Amino acid sequence: MKFSLTARLLLAGTIVLTAFLGLTGLTLDRAFSDYAEKSLQERIQAQTVGLVAAAVLDDNGILHMPKTLPEARYDTLNSGLYAQITSNDGTQLWQSPSMGRQDIPLPRNIAPSGRHFQRIKYAGGELYSFSLGITFDLSEAIHEGYTFTVAENMAAYNEQITSFRDSLWGWLGGVALLLLAVQGLVLHWSLAPMRQVAEDLAAIESGRRQHLEGRYPREMLGLTDNINALLASQREHLDRHRHTLSDLAHSLKTPLAVLRGELDKSPPPEELPAIIGEQVLRMSEIVDYQLQRAATSGRLPLSAPLSVATAARKITASLNKVYADKRVLCQLHVTDNANFRGEEGDLLEVLGNLLDNAYKWCAQRVTVDAALDQDQGLRLSVEDDGPGITPQKADAVLQRGVRGDASNPGHGIGLAIVQDIVRVYKGTLTIEKSPTLGGAKIALFLPHP
Amino acid sequence: MRILIVEDEKPLLEQLSARLKQEGYAVDSATDGEEGLYLATEFPFDAAIVDLGLPKLSGIELISRARAGGKTFPILILTARGRWQEKVEGLEAGADDYLVKPFQMEELLARLRALVRRAAGWTQSHISCGPITLHTTTQAVTVAGRAVELTAYEYKVLEYLMLHTGQVVSKTDLTEHLYEQDFDRDSNVIEVFVGRLRRKLDPENQYNPIETLRGRGYRLTLERTPP
Numbered sequence: 001m002k003f004s005l006t007a008r009l010l011l012a013g014t015i016v017l018t019a020f021l022g023l024t025g026l027t028l029d030r031a032f033s034d035y036a037e038k039s040l041q042e043r044i045q046a047q048t049v050g051l052v053a054a055a056v057l058d059d060n061g062i063l064h065m066p067k068t069l070p071e072a073r074y075d076t077l078n079s080g081l082y083a084q085i086t087s088n089d090g091t092q093l094w095q096s097p098s099m100g101r102q103d104i105p106l107p108r109n110i111a112p113s114g115r116h117f118q119r120i121k122y123a124g125g126e127l128y129s130f131s132l133g134i135t136f137d138l139s140e141a142i143h144e145g146y147t148f149t150v151a152e153n154m155a156a157y158n159e160q161i162t163s164f165r166d167s168l169w170g171w172l173g174g175v176a177l178l179l180l181a182v183q184g185l186v187l188h189w190s191l192a193p194m195r196q197v198a199e200d201l202a203a204i205e206s207g208r209r210q211h212l213e214g215r216y217p218r219e220m221l222g223l224t225d226n227i228n229a230l231l232a233s234q235r236e237h238l239d240r241h242r243h244t245l246s247d248l249a250h251s252l253k254t255p256l257a258v259l260r261g262e263l264d265k266s267p268p269p270e271e272l273p274a275i276i277g278e279q280v281l282r283m284s285e286i287v288d289y290q291l292q293r294a295a296t297s298g299r300l301p302l303s304a305p306l307s308v309a310t311a312a313r314k315i316t317a318s319l320n321k322v323y324a325d326k327r328v329l330c331q332l333h334v335t336d337n338a339n340f341r342g343e344e345g346d347l348l349e350v351l352g353n354l355l356d357n358a359y360k361w362c363a364q365r366v367t368v369d370a371a372l373d374q375d376q377g378l379r380l381s382v383e384d385d386g387p388g389i390t391p392q393k394a395d396a397v398l399q400r401g402v403r404g405d406a407s408n409p410g411h412g413i414g415l416a417i418v419q420d421i422v423r424v425y426k427g428t429l430t431i432e433k434s435p436t437l438g439g440a441k442i443a444l445f446l447p448h449p
Numbered sequence: 450m451r452i453l454i455v456e457d458e459k460p461l462l463e464q465l466s467a468r469l470k471q472e473g474y475a476v477d478s479a480t481d482g483e484e485g486l487y488l489a490t491e492f493p494f495d496a497a498i499v500d501l502g503l504p505k506l507s508g509i510e511l512i513s514r515a516r517a518g519g520k521t522f523p524i525l526i527l528t529a530r531g532r533w534q535e536k537v538e539g540l541e542a543g544a545d546d547y548l549v550k551p552f553q554m555e556e557l558l559a560r561l562r563a564l565v566r567r568a569a570g571w572t573q574s575h576i577s578c579g580p581i582t583l584h585t586t587t588q589a590v591t592v593a594g595r596a597v598e599l600t601a602y603e604y605k606v607l608e609y610l611m612l613h614t615g616q617v618v619s620k621t622d623l624t625e626h627l628y629e630q631d632f633d634r635d636s637n638v639i640e641v642f643v644g645r646l647r648r649k650l651d652p653e654n655q656y657n658p659i660e661t662l663r664g665r666g667y668r669l670t671l672e673r674t675p676p
Contacts, residue, residue: 280551284551288531288549291530291531292531292532295530295532314537314541315533315537317540317541318536318537318540318541321540321544321545321546322540322545322546322547324545324567325563325567344534345532345533345534348532348533348534348537349532349533349534351533352533352536352537353533
């Protein structure tokens with residue numbers, strides 16, 4: 001089972017949305033962390049500089065810290081802000097009272113003018129430290145310098161980040177849910193016409209409706225119009241089959257009645273075999289004709305255009321074999337764009353019957369002309385140099401099942417079949433005298449749908 | 450002339466075969482496509498009548514396979530539907546003519562005669578070699594305008610020789626084309642037919658139309674008269 005359209009759209013939408021919001025969240029998270037770290041760095045850097053400024057070097061070259069420190073938190077035990085000054089020859093000069101007895105591994109021995117940030121993990125938590133290398137004379141020698149280090153507990157920083165993350169992902173999640181809900185609604189609304197079609201089709205299936213009547217969006221008109229065309233052609237087919245069947249039954253009754261009548265005569269008439277032969281021929285023609293009518297497909301929706309030239313070549317190749325003795329000269333004047341929009345069997349039937357008649361009646365020459373008439377439809381004509389068909393005969397020929405000449409069986413029925421197919425395609429058939437060859441000219445016009 | 454009939458409707462097959470035998474043809478028959486194809490590939494036929502709707506192997510398939518196997522004898526197809534699509538398919542597969550069922554036996558015989566004649570390169574309904582003329586539609590024979598009465602078998606022997614004029618025709622060729630598969634092939638019968646033909650066609654010993662080539666067969670010495 002394939003995923004439904006709704007499932008596909010929802011799935012795709014959800015994946016895209018999650019990816020987009022996820023990436024956005026990650027970017028924001030990263031930017032905020034960077035910003036928070038930067039401001040922490042700036043703060044402790046400033047505090048270090050303050051500490052350096054507060055330190056006093058006496059005349060003996062010994063470093064003193066004043067009683068009043070620049071930040072009250074240096075004095076408060078475990079305040080989270082710690083400071084240490086070391087001399088680079090290895091001695092520890094001063095520790096802020098806030099450190100108490102804690103053993104915090106703060107960096108030492110930073111070269112003069114050196115700057116060093118470090119995260120320090122120790123038993124009491126996590127610290128962010130900044131160390132500055134200083135000399136009070138101009139010497140750059142490392143053992144003559146001092147290292148000032150200020151470290152701040154990261155709890156506040158971490159808390160800030162956590163709270164930012166919580167609110168960031170909370171909002172993003174909320175937005176995602178909202179967008180998904182909106183997407184669901186949009187899908188439901190957009191796919192409503194599809195559900196409508198399915199319902200309408202169900203209504204047709206159950207016989208409550210004849211065709212799709214609703215107003216559908218433009219994108220679906222191709223589908224719904226074709227379904228309607230399909231339904232119409234199916235109904236037309238069914239009607240034609242019903243008519244054909246009833247015509248067949250009715251037209252067979254006459255010859256059967258004749259036979260019955262002859263059989264009932266007592267004694268049986270001497271010409272009984274001849275009568276039976278005649279009626280059998282008549283019945284077989286009726287069956288042929290009605291079968292052809294039933295086999296006519298008519299214009300099926302979505303049928304691809306067929307090349308008339310190809311079909312005509314097939315038929316003439318066949319007829320050239322069948323009428324080999326007659327050495328008929330058949331010329332095709334069929335343009336490349338001449339095509340037939342319908343079923344191949346119908347086209348072969350039309351060309352086959354017309355050309356078979358032409359080959360049968362012609363003295364020597366047959367021509368086929370076919371071209372598109374300004375995109376309105378297909379014009380097709382078959383001419384021969386035979387005796388032609390008089391207007392009176394033409395009328396009779398065009399009446400269903402009436403034969404043009406009893407001495408040449410099949411002539412009438414062929415044209416009647418062609419006329420029937422042409423009628424199904426809503427075209428016209430005319431019988432004329434060929435202006436160029438002098439015999440019969442059968443001209444068809446088959447309009448495009 | 451030896452004819453193959455492939456038709457699955459038994460009554461029709463029997464009618465056809467009886468009528469063709471009556472006309473002097475040697476007839477072999479098959480009731481399905483596979484058997485038909487086997488016969489068509491194994492025996493030398495002069496023509497075949499093939500129904501399109503056959504069991505096991507369709508008529509169209511039979512025809513295209515026989516043609517692919519190099520068989521060139523003319524084939525007449527029988528179709529029940531009569532739609533042009535089907536006729537065109539059959540003719541494209543390699544058949545030479547078609548008949549729509551139900552057909553009149555005379556029509557079938559005429560088509561068959563025309564096909565056999567055409568296959569031998571004659572386009573008209575009469576065949577002429579020197580003074581001898583064969584009217585294939587009426588099966589009448591004239592020598593220099595004088596009508597000659599021939600039996601059906603004599604006619605068939607003459608027709609075969611005339612269709613192959615100038616070529617050596619062995620006794621085996623003649624028996625194979627005149628008799629069906631399981632016929633007792635006594636070549637003396639052929640000698641008798643040829644002897645009678647010679648007397649009837651040339652009672653005065655003017656033309657000596659049929660030459661005997663010892664150990665090889667017969668040859669019609671008369672040249673084909675162009676139409």
